[in-house]
Amino acid sequence: MAKMSMEKLARYIIRAFFSQERMTYHRESVQVEYRSKACPRQRSGNGEQTKVFDALEWIAAMCSHVPDKGEQMVRYYGYYSNASRGRRKKSFG
Template sequence: MHPDLATGTIIYRSGMNPKIRRNFEVFTPCDFIAAITQHIPDKNFQLVRYYGWYSNKMRGQRLKQAAAEERPGTQTAG
C-alpha cells in the first residue's frame, strides 16, 4: 500500500491478478476504506466453515453409506 500525496490516491500492490491482468489497484481514500471494510462480518455473524469430515459432502456420503449398509442382502462378508 502506497499513498500518492500528489494525486490523493492509494496504490495497493499485490501478486499478479489474472482477471484484471495487473498487480496493483488505485483507490481514492474513501474507496480503499470501503474495499477493506466490506470483509468485516456483521456483529454476531457466524463464521464457522465446515470442511473435511464435517462438510456437507462428507456427511451426505456417510448417510448414503449407512443407508446402503442397512439394506438387507447388501451386507459384505468381512
C-alpha cells in the same frame, strides 16, 4: 497436540486480511495502490498485479471484510463442507 492447534488457530484469528507491505499510499493523489495476486491482471513495471483505489474506495473495500454483529465469516470448504459431510454420512450410514 491441543496446544499446537490452539496456537495455529490464534495465529489465524489475529492475522490481518491484507498485507500492509503490499499497500502504498500516495498523498499527492490521495490514492492507495495495492499489489496482489487476487487483483485483476493489471501488470505494473515490476510484473506484479496492482489495483489503484481512491482513499474512500479503499476504506469501503476493507470494511466489506468486517462482518456484521453476530455474523460468521468462516466459509466451510473441503472436508467441512455440507456436501462432504453428506457424502461421509451416506457412506457410513
